[in-house]
Amino acid sequence: MSVFKPTASNLIRITAFLTAALLAASTSTVMAQKAADGDWAMPGKDYGYTRFSPLSQINAGNAAGLHPVWSFSTGVLGGHEGQPLVIDNTMYVVTPWPNVLYAFDLKSEGYPLLWKYRPAVSPNALGVACCDSVNRGASFADGRIIYNLLDGHTVAVDAASGRQVWSTQIADLSAGETTPMAPLVTKDRVIVGASGGEFGIYGWIKGLDLKSGQVLWTARNMGPDADMLIRPDIFKPPYDSGPDSGRQTWANDSWKTGGAPVWGSVSYDPELDLIYYGTGNPAPYNSEQRLGDNKWTSSVLARRSKDGALVWAYQFTPHDMWDFDGTGTMVLADLVIAGKPVKALVHFDKNGFAYTLDRATGHLLVAAPYANANWATKIDLATGRPVMDPSKQTGASKGNVKGICPSLEGGVSPASPPAYSPKTHLFYTAINNMCMDYAAVRAAYMKGTPFIGANTPYSAGAGGQMGGFIAWDAGTGRKVWENKEPFPTWSGTLATAGDVVFYGTLDGWFKSADARTGKVLSKFKVGSGVVGNPIAFRGPDGKQYIAVYAGPGGDWFLLAGDIRSDDPADVRPPTDFIKDIARHTSQGGIVWIFGL
Amino acid sequence: MRHLPQVRAQCARSRRTRAAAAILFVSTLLLGACGSRNAPEPAAQAQDAGPPAIRYEDHLSADGTLPKGEALKNPVGADPAKAQAGGVLFTAMNCDGCHGGGGSGWVGPSLADGRWRYGGSDAEIFASIYYGRPKGMPAFGGKLGTDGVWPLVTYLKSLTPKDDLATESWVAAH
Numbered sequence: 001m002s003v004f005k006p007t008a009s010n011l012i013r014i015t016a017f018l019t020a021a022l023l024a025a026s027t028s029t030v031m032a033q034k035a036a037d038g039d040w041a042m043p044g045k046d047y048g049y050t051r052f053s054p055l056s057q058i059n060a061g062n063a064a065g066l067h068p069v070w071s072f073s074t075g076v077l078g079g080h081e082g083q084p085l086v087i088d089n090t091m092y093v094v095t096p097w098p099n100v101l102y103a104f105d106l107k108s109e110g111y112p113l114l115w116k117y118r119p120a121v122s123p124n125a126l127g128v129a130c131c132d133s134v135n136r137g138a139s140f141a142d143g144r145i146i147y148n149l150l151d152g153h154t155v156a157v158d159a160a161s162g163r164q165v166w167s168t169q170i171a172d173l174s175a176g177e178t179t180p181m182a183p184l185v186t187k188d189r190v191i192v193g194a195s196g197g198e199f200g201i202y203g204w205i206k207g208l209d210l211k212s213g214q215v216l217w218t219a220r221n222m223g224p225d226a227d228m229l230i231r232p233d234i235f236k237p238p239y240d241s242g243p244d245s246g247r248q249t250w251a252n253d254s255w256k257t258g259g260a261p262v263w264g265s266v267s268y269d270p271e272l273d274l275i276y277y278g279t280g281n282p283a284p285y286n287s288e289q290r291l292g293d294n295k296w297t298s299s300v301l302a303r304r305s306k307d308g309a310l311v312w313a314y315q316f317t318p319h320d321m322w323d324f325d326g327t328g329t330m331v332l333a334d335l336v337i338a339g340k341p342v343k344a345l346v347h348f349d350k351n352g353f354a355y356t357l358d359r360a361t362g363h364l365l366v367a368a369p370y371a372n373a374n375w376a377t378k379i380d381l382a383t384g385r386p387v388m389d390p391s392k393q394t395g396a397s398k399g400n401v402k403g404i405c406p407s408l409e410g411g412v413s414p415a416s417p418p419a420y421s422p423k424t425h426l427f428y429t430a431i432n433n434m435c436m437d438y439a440a441v442r443a444a445y446m447k448g449t450p451f452i453g454a455n456t457p458y459s460a461g462a463g464g465q466m467g468g469f470i471a472w473d474a475g476t477g478r479k480v481w482e483n484k485e486p487f488p489t490w491s492g493t494l495a496t497a498g499d500v501v502f503y504g505t506l507d508g509w510f511k512s513a514d515a516r517t518g519k520v521l522s523k524f525k526v527g528s529g530v531v532g533n534p535i536a537f538r539g540p541d542g543k544q545y546i547a548v549y550a551g552p553g554g555d556w557f558l559l560a561g562d563i564r565s566d567d568p569a570d571v572r573p574p575t576d577f578i579k580d581i582a583r584h585t586s587q588g589g590i591v592w593i594f595g596l
Numbered sequence: 597m598r599h600l601p602q603v604r605a606q607c608a609r610s611r612r613t614r615a616a617a618a619i620l621f622v623s624t625l626l627l628g629a630c631g632s633r634n635a636p637e638p639a640a641q642a643q644d645a646g647p648p649a650i651r652y653e654d655h656l657s658a659d660g661t662l663p664k665g666e667a668l669k670n671p672v673g674a675d676p677a678k679a680q681a682g683g684v685l686f687t688a689m690n691c692d693g694c695h696g697g698g699g700s701g702w703v704g705p706s707l708a709d710g711r712w713r714y715g716g717s718d719a720e721i722f723a724s725i726y727y728g729r730p731k732g733m734p735a736f737g738g739k740l741g742t743d744g745v746w747p748l749v750t751y752l753k754s755l756t757p758k759d760d761l762a763t764e765s766w767v768a769a770h
Contacts, residue, residue, distance in 0.1 A: 127694065127704060127732010198693065443690075448734055450693020556702050562764060569713040570705035574764065583766050 038538025040086045041140040043182040044417060045535070047268040048332035051419035052495045053536035057544040058596060059498035063512045063521035066594045069545070070111055071527075074589035076100065077566050079531050079553020081415050082137030082182060083492065084591065085145070086537035087159065090114060091547065092140070093591055097126060097133035097150040101157055107540045115162030122173065125151035128448070129178040130198040132553040136265070136415070137533075141185035142210055148179040154192050156213060166213035170194070174448050176201050184266035185210060186275060186305040193262020197280040197325065200451035203260030203297075205277060207308050217308035221260035221279045221296055222246040228296075229308045237312050238362035239384040245295045254290035257445050259283030260297040264327030264414040269343070272360060274302045274311055276332070276345060278414065280325035284443035285454035287321035288395040294319055298326040300347060302362060312362035316349045318385060321394040322375060322438065323408035323454075324351040329417040331427065337365055337475040346474040348418055348429050350410030351386075353379055356474045368477025370470065371411030371431055372461045375404055396453070400439040407436035407458045409488065415554050417533055418472075419495035424515050426480055427472040428501045430489035433461035434577070458557065458577050466578065469493075469503050469511075471518060481518040487581055490558065492533025494546070502546055504530020506558065507584035510548055510592065526550040528588025529581075531558070545595045551588040563587060650723045654715045668719035672746040674753065682751025685744065689736060699755050704733065708755040716756075721749045 037054045045051050058066065074080070078096025085092040091104040091111070101117040126133055129150055138147035144156040144165055152171030157164055170192050171177035176199020183192045190208040194201065203221040208214060220227040228246045242248060247255055261280040268275050282290055282297040298317040303310050317324045328348050335344045337356070345359035352373025356366035367379035375393075376386035394401045409432050412418070418429035436456045443453030460466045467489030471480040491504035499515040506529040512521045529552030539545050552558050561582040562572040574582065651665045672678040686692055686699070699707035710716070714724050725745045728735030737745065 123730050124732045127734075129732075130703060132703075441687075444688060446690055446739070449690040451690070452693050455697060567705060567713070569709075569711040570701060571709040571711060571761070572701045572706050580766075582764065 038086075039088070040083070040535040040537050042085075042184065043083065043137045043139060043265060044267065044329070047184075047186070047270060049265055049267045049329050049417065050331060050333060050422075050495070051417060051493060051533070052421055052497075054497045055536050055538060055544040056497035058496065058500055058512075058536075058546070060500060060514045060516075060521060062596055063498075063500045065596050066512055066522040066524070066546070068524060068592055069595045070593040072104070072111070072591045074100070074102070074551075074591060076589045077551065077587040078133035078589070079555075079558070080549035080551035080589055081134040081180075081531050081533070081554045082549070083533040083535045084547050084549075085138055085140050086535070086547070087140050089540045090159070091537075092138060092145050092159070094135050094138050094147050095589065096135050096553070097121060097129075099135055099147070099149045101138070101145060101147070101162070103159070103162060117157050117162045117164065119149055119153075119155060119164070119167075121149045121153070122151040124173055125149075125178050128173050128176060128199070129180065130195060130450075131555045132559075134180045134415070134554045135182075136180055137182035139183050139185045139190075146183050146185060146190055148181060148183060148192060150178050150180060152177055152179050152194070154179070154183060154190060154208060154213065168208060168213040168215065170206055170208070170215065175199070176448055176451075181263050182265065184268060184275070186268045186270070189216070189305045191266045191275055191277075191305065193266075193277065195261045195263040195280075197259040197261040197263075197283055198450050198452055199448070200257035200259060200283040200445050201261060202256060202258070203262060203279060205262050205301075205303070205308070207305065219303060219308040219310065220246070221262070221301065222250070222255045222258050222294070228310055229303070230310045234304075234309045234311060236361070238314060238364070241295060241313075249293040249295045251291035255294075257283060257451060258290060258294060258297065261325075262327070264325075265329045265417060267330045267332050267345075268305065269332055269359060273304055273306065274359070275305045276300060276302050276330040276359065278326035278328055278330065278347070280327050281323045282320055284445075284451045285323055286396045286440040286443055287319060288397060288440070289442065289453070292319060298324055300326060300330055300345070300357070300362075302359070314357065314362045314364065314384060316347075316353070316355065317351050321440075322351070322404060323456075324349065324410070325414060326350070328410070328412055328414040331418060331420050332359060333420045333422070333474075335425070335475050344474065346420070346427055348412040348472075350406070350408070350412065350414065351375065352406045352411040353386075354472060354474065354477065355379070356477070366474065366477045370472055370479060372405045372433065372435070373411065394438045394440050394454070396440045396442050398440070400437055402437045403435055404438055405435040405461055406432065407434040408456055409434055409458070409555065409557065413488075413490050413555070415531065416490050417492040419493040419501065421495040421499070421501075421515055423497060423499060424471075425473070425475075426515070427474050428493045428495055428503075428515070429470060429472065430491050430493060430503050431468045431470055432488045432490075433463065433466055433468060434458050434488065435461050460577060467506070469513070469518070471515070483513065483518050483520065487578065488558070490531040490552070490554065491548075494534040494536060496536050498544075502534040502548070504532065504534070504548060504550070506530070506552055506581060508550065510534070510550070510594070524594070526592050527590050528552060529558070529563075529585040539595075543595060545593050547591065547593045550590040550592060552585055553587065559587070650719050652715050652720060653717055654720070667717070668722055670718040670722070670746055670749055672750045674750060676754070678747045679751045679754040682747035682749070685740075685748050686751055689740070689748075691748070699752060707752050708757070710756040710760050718749050718753065721752055722746065725749065
């Protein structure tokens with residue numbers, strides 16, 4: 001175990017600074033960029049959500065020497081999704097509810113706190129959030145840390161003092177809305193959305209003013225064109241949809257309680273000035289109560305960040321009858337496909353297919369299964385629609401439909417953002433290998449209560465292992481390598497210029513692997529299951545470090561083996577499909593830092 | 597996002613049947629077939645006159661002296677038919693969406709383990725459902741009234757296992 005020595009680190013920092021200055025020997029812009037390379041200031045590292053760090057000190061040759069250099073208990077036991085931020089030698093950590101924000105001084109030995117911020121946040125959010133008390137992280141902009149409280153507020157906190165600058169109510173708990181997603185700041189807008197696909201919300205995304213927190217625009221993800229901020233002169237969907245598509249594709253006005261939450265991530269292309277985000281499932285799970293395509297649920301939407309106007313939209317799963325939310329990360333990367341340069345958007349959908357789209361127009365370029373998927377045989381590139389297996393379609397009149405793959409936990413959980421390395425030109429992601437039965441029943445809508453209507457027991461997919469970690473070629477739609485994991489794999493991924501990738505497992509291992517072969521280079525048992533997203537940063541001593549959270553949760557099935565120990569009044573029997581997990585982890589809330 | 601009540605073997609029931617009957621059941625319940633407002637049980641009538649007096653048997657009392665107050669009596673009792681009716685309500689009111697099929701636990705705690713955050717007497721369970729609880733348990737009293745809540749209490753009490761299983765072991769059985 002080693003710690004930073006402030007004196008030595010100052011020396012090294014000065015040396016590193018001088019070296020950088022001499023080597024760069026150019027404008028201050030380049031130097032600012034150089035410094036920022038060692039920071040991690042937004043959830044996905046960059047606007048394109050690549051989760052790629054240009055740091056390269058840790059490489060395939062020395063990663064075996066990675067060891068923990070610091071850890072900290074957050075004092076909270078909810079699922080620790082999301083990631084820390086590191087800006088200017090300070091590390092910021094947002095906990096699950098009650099959403100404490102910690103600021104650690106990386107320049108002092110032991111990283112003591114500079115401050116902590118404890119917002120007033122309603123405990124009722126715990127019962128309205130479908131899927132644990134998680135928070136998916138913060139964004140840094142304009143000297144402020146900006147994040148969502150679970151109870152429907154966005155706050156901006158001064159990064160230097162820890163004082164709250166503004167707080168805006170964005171969501172309505174009483175309507176089933178909660179807010180675990182990480183905001184993204186695009187120039188002068190803070191983009192936020194709400195969960196509630198299990199409560200029949202009227203899903204939306206909002207643009208707030210960065211300075212004041214004021215809500216400047218609200219766009220619904222379905223409903224009439226006016227509510228969706230659709231203007232015929234601007235909205236150019238790649239495949240036919242017709243006017244008022246967000247209303248015409250829902251029988252009996254079922255869009256009014258149709259879900260379409262925004263609980264994943266938001267990406268941004270500054271050149272096109274477009275934000276990209278996925279929408280969640282249509283509600284309820286019983287598809288027969290909402291006949292039609294149910295646009296624009298389980299879709300990717302591209303909007304102008306300034307005014308929210310919808311520019312294009314593409315639906316991954318029309319008339320979603322499996323809870324295949326489209327909320328997985330939209331990774332923006334410039335690829336070469338069939339010899340042509342493409343401004344691409346790459347997305348691993350819960351439905352088991354990976355999609356490569358032209359992010360300027362929404363046209364589908366590549367779609368191929370990255371996991372065992374049997375609900376559809378392929379995605380038709382001409383129409384953009386899946387070619388479905390009729391025997392896997394669900395609904396209350398169809399009874400218990402068995403053996404659907406993947407399960408509704410997704411081939412990739414949208415809570416597990418992938419990474420893209422421009423060095424290897426490969427995408428990396430944690431995966432699940434699970435199938436489900438799906439018995440839909442009629443559900444009754446009652447505001448502020450669950451609106452679901454299905455029972456869906458899970459089972460392990462072919463091979464018996466329930467998770468894994470893969471490298472993926474998005475230009476050809478081909479898996480390059482795979483590491484199998486015994487349990488569902490729910491961490492995000494970090495890729496680095498050292499050609500080392502990082503991920504964690506539900507049974508509490510944090511691993512580094514060779515980006516080109518998948519060979520595991522190091523692993524360490526971090527005390528609790530990992531559903532967080534690793535980051536890389538440069539410390540004040542000029543060295544590269546890796547940080548990650550431990551503490552499983554974020555979906556109750558992950559805790560279903562009764563891995564909870566904190567509530568004597570809540571004891572659950574082991575589930576049949578994941579019964580051993582409680583042997584390997586309990587709840588936790590730990591921030592880890594690793595170094596060489 | 598997603599979550600799903602996982603129905604386990606011991607709690608699997610025909611939810612289709614329950615759900616189809618639900619709306620009809622609720623209306624008949626509230627209109628009088630299962631305890632009418634026109635001819636209420638004496639206890640229920642008294643409760644409608646004001647907030648029920650709940651004495652939390654599990655709470656500590658200063659000097660060991662319980663506060664005054666009449667404990668609510670469950671007019672439905674442990675009648676298995678009423679428990680079944682409560683099970684229908686458990687789905688119809690979307691209780692299973694949070695507590696899982698058969699109350700086995702999901703977002704909300706298990707209601708089938710014989711353990712209770714806020715007390716397991718009939719009166720305490722009544723209070724939890726009627727008035728709600730601070731970690732997101734909605735108050736259903738406004739929707740269901742006292743006559744609707746009692747069958748739910750009877751249903752939940754019927755889920756209590758015979759034995760409290762405190763130990764989960766991975767030691768091979770001998």
